[in-house]
Amino acid sequence: MSGPGWWFGGPLGLVMMLLFWVLVIVAVGFLTRALLHRTGGGMPAGRDTPLEILERRYAAGDISGEEFKRIRSELT
Known part of the structure; x- marks a missing residue:
């Protein structure tokens, strides 16, 4: 129809x-x-965690061992 x-x-x-x-x-x-x-969950690809950035700065000599320990204790 x-x-x-x-x-x-x-x-x-x-x-x-x-x-x-x-x-x-x-x-x-x-x-x-x-x-x-x-997203794969967690941090986006290509982004470093604050602890990884801290370790890289310490390895490059940008911060002293004492600063590294102090900041690491604040982050963890």
């Missing part, structure tokens, strides 16, 4: 079409969010 009042195969057809498009939009939103907000 078709004609005036039979939207896209009747009222159920309209509801199904709207439901389909809502699901498509939601799926695209979830996919976009998953791709943009991918």
